[in-house]
Amino acid sequence: MKKLTSTLLLTSILAVAANTASADTLSSVKSKGFVQCGVSTGLPGFSNADASGNWKGLDVDVCRAVAAAALGDAGKVKYTPLTAKERFTALQSGEIDMLSRNTTWTLTRDGSLGLNFAGVNYYDGQGFMVTKGLGVKSALELDGAAVCIQAGTTTELNLADYFRENGMKYKSVTYDTSDATIKGFEAGRCDMLSSDQSQLYALRIKLKNPGAAIVLPEVISKEPLGPVVRQGDDKWFNIVKWSLMAMVNAEELGVTSKNASSMKSTKNPSIGRLMGGQGEKLGLGDGWAYNIVSQVGNYGESFERNVGMSSPLKISRGLNALWSKGGLQYAPPIR
Amino acid sequence: MSDHDSDLKPSKPAIWNDPKYRALFFQIILVIGLGYFIVSIVDNTLSNMESRGISTGFAFLNEPSGFGILQSLIEFDESHTYGRTFFVGLLNTLLISGLGIFFATFLGFIMGVARLSNNWIVAKVATVYIEIFRNIPLLLQIFFWYFAVLASLPGVRQSMSLGAGIEFNNRGLYVPSPVPEDGFSIVFWLFVIGIIATVFLARWANKRQELTGQQFPVFFSSLGLIFGLPLVVFLMMGSPLSWDYPALKGFNFQGGVSIIPELLALLLALTIYTGTFIAETVRAGINAVSHGQTEAAMALGLTRGKTMRLIIIPQAMRVIIPPLTSQYLNLAKNSSLATAIGYPDIVAVFMGTTLNQTGQAVEITMMTMGVYLTISLTISMFMNWFNKRMALVER
Numbered sequence A: 001m002k003k004l005t006s007t008l009l010l011t012s013i014l015a016v017a018a019n020t021a022s023a024d025t026l027s028s029v030k031s032k033g034f035v036q037c038g039v040s041t042g043l044p045g046f047s048n049a050d051a052s053g054n055w056k057g058l059d060v061d062v063c064r065a066v067a068a069a070a071l072g073d074a075g076k077v078k079y080t081p082l083t084a085k086e087r088f089t090a091l092q093s094g095e096i097d098m099l100s101r102n103t104t105w106t107l108t109r110d111g112s113l114g115l116n117f118a119g120v121n122y123y124d125g126q127g128f129m130v131t132k133g134l135g136v137k138s139a140l141e142l143d144g145a146a147v148c149i150q151a152g153t154t155t156e157l158n159l160a161d162y163f164r165e166n167g168m169k170y171k172s173v174t175y176d177t178s179d180a181t182i183k184g185f186e187a188g189r190c191d192m193l194s195s196d197q198s199q200l201y202a203l204r205i206k207l208k209n210p211g212a213a214i215v216l217p218e219v220i221s222k223e224p225l226g227p228v229v230r231q232g233d234d235k236w237f238n239i240v241k242w243s244l245m246a247m248v249n250a251e252e253l254g255v256t257s258k259n260a261s262s263m264k265s266t267k268n269p270s271i272g273r274l275m276g277g278q279g280e281k282l283g284l285g286d287g288w289a290y291n292i293v294s295q296v297g298n299y300g301e302s303f304e305r306n307v308g309m310s311s312p313l314k315i316s317r318g319l320n321a322l323w324s325k326g327g328l329q330y331a332p333p334i335r
Numbered sequence B: 001m002s003d004h005d006s007d008l009k010p011s012k013p014a015i016w017n018d019p020k021y022r023a024l025f026f027q028i029i030l031v032i033g034l035g036y037f038i039v040s041i042v043d044n045t046l047s048n049m050e051s052r053g054i055s056t057g058f059a060f061l062n063e064p065s066g067f068g069i070l071q072s073l074i075e076f077d078e079s080h081t082y083g084r085t086f087f088v089g090l091l092n093t094l095l096i097s098g099l100g101i102f103f104a105t106f107l108g109f110i111m112g113v114a115r116l117s118n119n120w121i122v123a124k125v126a127t128v129y130i131e132i133f134r135n136i137p138l139l140l141q142i143f144f145w146y147f148a149v150l151a152s153l154p155g156v157r158q159s160m161s162l163g164a165g166i167e168f169n170n171r172g173l174y175v176p177s178p179v180p181e182d183g184f185s186i187v188f189w190l191f192v193i194g195i196i197a198t199v200f201l202a203r204w205a206n207k208r209q210e211l212t213g214q215q216f217p218v219f220f221s222s223l224g225l226i227f228g229l230p231l232v233v234f235l236m237m238g239s240p241l242s243w244d245y246p247a248l249k250g251f252n253f254q255g256g257v258s259i260i261p262e263l264l265a266l267l268l269a270l271t272i273y274t275g276t277f278i279a280e281t282v283r284a285g286i287n288a289v290s291h292g293q294t295e296a297a298m299a300l301g302l303t304r305g306k307t308m309r310l311i312i313i314p315q316a317m318r319v320i321i322p323p324l325t326s327q328y329l330n331l332a333k334n335s336s337l338a339t340a341i342g343y344p345d346i347v348a349v350f351m352g353t354t355l356n357q358t359g360q361a362v363e364i365t366m367m368t369m370g371v372y373l374t375i376s377l378t379i380s381m382f383m384n385w386f387n388k389r390m391a392l393v394e395r
């Protein structure tokens, strides 16, 4: 329903707005006083509302960072929970200002949906989760299996590729919400659940008995997940991109939420540039990055807090370690 | 307008005052305005999509889809095109709507008549059924049937055998499929001939009854024609038909015909839900036939059953059909709730996955709306035709 509504909204906006010359998202965000951020409907560690309705997670922190940079207050975010199917229409139609919902950067999405990917906040890959009772050790033993997946994801495509490549057959049971996907898996409708590995770990803790499920070792695809904005508003695109980059750079430079204020008076020029100045080039105030780091924390802090060892997910940094520590997280310099 | 002038003959008004021309003029203006409105909306949409970097057009229909679909009535795998996903989804929608309409009508008629029954228990059962299922939102019922039923069914490895090779578990209902062997086509054609012959027989019997008043046992003779004769021949030829039994191979049952639980749950929910409305429609229709008709029929010595079948129902049909049409339309449209439990109908497949993989929201939404419009108009047209046929024919 929401889907149809946003499609109609999209159609009518596109139809009526006589040549919307690159709408200025920053001004509209400033005038309404908050960032409208599209997130998942509930994926522990990435974007999930706690019992009192506060959104938390690695993806949520990107929304918060943008609000800190643009409005000076990380709390000024309103969240729109979106299923995989709804997310792009919601962004295209202007229902949300940005999308930060474990979304894979692909050529089609970047090239033909009118979207721009503003970086990668989690390097992931698709995997499989099975019940222990099935006695399967590798995905290659899964010929003829039924797979629970979510509609409108890269998962659907990778799965078809993988099984085809290995000459195996499968039945995909495609649900439109992640809740239904987990329930289907739990009820035994499928032999396995497939999604990006990080989501498998996240969904596993939602199971009634998480210990009964295991994630298989195979990773069958590249899933660079990151925040997305509409095409045609370069200023806003830059702000979202550099908000994420500021978090990564802060980790690299050793600036954390705790030491940010003392770092303000540092002699290190790189840290100096991060903590002050540079803002006007993005159309922001001077303390934009300071606000991000002091209110949200650096990338490493956010990672540990939400999905790392100090969270229930216990995901190791792996590919998401800084480039200097053998990972892929590498942010262009702030200068 | 006062007629203070002396001229009694009405003068011909000027052309801009002539109501005939005026009306025409405003209609033309309206059409031009509407046309301009539509053209500019389409044009604006296209140019805005272009400037926002959103692809447009229908070229995507020829691209390979790259995803699998759980149930398809035509051959489909991930190498087929997006265009084909449209037809796969469409056929699945038609399947669930068709089955739903059939079963809901059946259930609805039984329950509608039952609610009027003189038997206290029968009437109460029907009342309780109607009042409960009419008042629970359909989506909840769909979830209920799907998850509650799914969860209570045994897993594949503990599959329930229902006899005759039928297997039932949480992956679906598996039924042996017939495999015709040499000579089976003779039996098949006998069956077809039996049906045609029955049609002629019925016509002949009708005419004879009109002319002479004599009845002919059409029902039993047609049973013999359609089923009896082919069966005898079938047995004489040594049963040229074998069965492909479903068997557990690897993770799932293979062979036979499988009916997925998504279809079962959706069908159950749509049937039970729409059945309540049809039951009420039927009850209203029967109540609308005046009691005098029943009394007159009884006075003529017709049995209760015959009174119902020959006197009441045909008259009630005239009241029943128009609202019945609405129920059919509702059912067809409600079938799009399929997407909630992963039944691959057109909304789930085409407006869901295909839309998401291609991003062509405007084209795909239009096509899908076109489908529902066409289905609805077709149902309406058919029911209007049926209604005309059932209308009171005066002799």
Ligand SMILES: N[C@@H](CCC(=O)N[C@@H](CS)C(=O)NCC(=O)O)C(=O)O
Pocket: A039, A040, A041, A042, A043, A082, A083, A084, A102, A103, A104, A149, A150, A152, A153, A154, A155, A177, A178, A181, A195, A196, A199, A223, A225
């Ligand atoms: N990264 C993939 C998959 C993203 C995805 O939607 N994954 C599901 C896993 S079941 C999810 O996170 N669902 C959460 C929700 O719908 O709220 C993509 O961008 O297509």
